Amino acid sequence: MRPKAWWVVGAALLLLLGLAQEVDPREEAKRQKELLLQTAGILPTELVVQQGEELFHRKGPSGKTMAECDFGLGKGVLEGAAARLPRYFLDTGRVEDLDHRILTCMTKVQGFPKEAVKRSEVVAVAFYIASKSTGHRINVRLLFPQEKELYALGEKLFYARTGARDVGCATCHVTYVGKRAGVLPYADVLGKDQSWTHWPAYRYSNDQTWTMQDRIRACYGNIAHPQPDLYSLPILALELFLAYHNNGAVVEEWPAFVR
The missing domain is CATH 1.10.760.10 (Cytochrome c-like domain)
Structure with a gap:
């Protein structure tokens, strides 16, 4: 290829790269999401939420499920709860976010040893509980x-x-x-x-x-x-x-x- 042709190709590649960098990340995420739905028929987020729901209703060594846990709005109440975290909890005497509250629930209420709690399980339950706050507004206060x-x-x-x-x-x-x-x-x-x-x-x-x-x-x-x-x-x-x-x-x- 002649030098001039190389220059044209290089300029075209730079232009394409520049255009790619201008793509709105949210629009690109929507496109990738749609492609994944077309090819797989289900999103990874849906699979993890399903896993989290199963873990939420699983009984621990104490015989209790996570429905016995209070995530800020009362035992078992999940609608909008994640949108209000982090917050101070009276039962533990400390501020907890969603991950930490799940860990507290699994150890203090369900009776799992802390070392037996898998990070992947905490994340899955967080996905499930967070899904109940879709459409809600973030409402975090500094009261305590x-x-x-x-x-x-x-x-x-x-x-x-x-x-x-x-x-x-x-x-x-x-x-x-x-x-x-x-x-x-x-x-x-x-x-x-x-x-x-x-x-x-x-x-x-x-x-x-x-x-x-x-x-x-x-x-x-x-x-x-x-x-x-x-x-x-x-x-x-x-x-x-x-x-x-x-x-x-x-x-x-x-x-x-x-x-």
Whole structure:
């Protein structure tokens, strides 16, 4: 091929790449979702929700199911419950998000040893419970001193610059909002993007099921910072801070289907 022809091909490829980068990620997710439905007839999110429902009604060593657990609106009441988390629970004396509350339920109510609780089971139950909040608005309040203290910690962690790269959550999601990370722009997690309503979700790009806990841990990994442990205080603090700033946002679909 002559040099001029190579130049034309290269320019065309760059143009196509530029167009690909301009694709709305939500529209692309819808397209991928439709393709998966056409080929498989069912979405991974539906399968995980079904698994979570089975686990929810499974009896534990105590003989109880998760219907005996209170997720914030009374025993067994799931409609809209996930949209109100994290929150303070009187029975444990601490703030819990959906993942942590499921763990509490499985260990304290159902009687499973903590070491026997599989992460995949917690995620599946989170998908099922979250599905009951589709169409609800996020409604997280700071009523108890423990909630206010945890919110303050979450705010501090969000704006802190740490790690080998001297960056933090706010570096990407405040300072560089709209600028590209690969093919996607950094989201305004405290404002218009309402990213709290994107999780829990199935990520079609890597075939993974994630809750917000997994998303936060992945973010820490992306900035070359040691990842907080699952169910740890830093994760709960960041979740409460982010959820509070997404108050009023409508949950379009839980679990979501994202890139």
